[in-house]
Amino acid sequence: MTQHVPSRQLRFFMTAAAPCPYLPGQFERKVFANLPFHDGARVNDELTHAGFRRSQNIAYRPACETCAACVSVRIPIGEFAPRRTQRRILSRNADLSRDLVEAEATTEQFDLLRRYLNSRHPGGGMCDMGWLDYVAMVEDSGVRTHLIEYRLPSSDGGPGDLVGVVLADLLNDGLSLVYSFFDPDLDRRSLGVFAILDHIRQAVVVGLPYVYLGYWVQGSTKMDYKTNFRPMEALRPMGWERLP
16 A cells, blocks of 8 residues: 655655664655645645655654664544553643643743753753744744643632644644653653653544554653553554554
């Protein structure tokens, strides 16, 4: 089954080889294209279905010469049932407020992002991200996208402390989690897992069949958490297939 992508007016480019951030000893290359602002939502939909991911106004997909470990995955919402540990995570975070906001960067979000990167990904590819980089990540696109903010309860009636943020795209058949970050001091809450569970709930509410989680890399400990969401589908050469 051939994956059809919108090639009209799109030019695809290839990055140079660079060390893989997930598998030691491997090198990664990516094919990418600039998303058009006038038709970005449709193009983003079709490219996501073909295994691409979005970063700002760029859609990219791994094109490594000696490795094919990166696999696009999605959760079929109609068949998902949370496991016992996932139900506990939902219960543990039932006190959080959830606000859908416009894709506009704030300094409060950026401060949380810096804490998250410094704690969880020191020396990573995003560790040097500055304010203007964050603004571009959130605002520089022509697709249907939004932010979800999670906050602790407030004792004075005002907004509670911001503890989690998710940048997510709205597709014609699901929600695509572009990037998420959270308070690194609240490990017990498992906020990253909670954010995925919350988006599964929201997909049910709005009647969308899938939540797209980006890439899963078998053998990478950074990606192990994704295998806890079952059933899960992976994009293979013949199309989307159920993972065993």
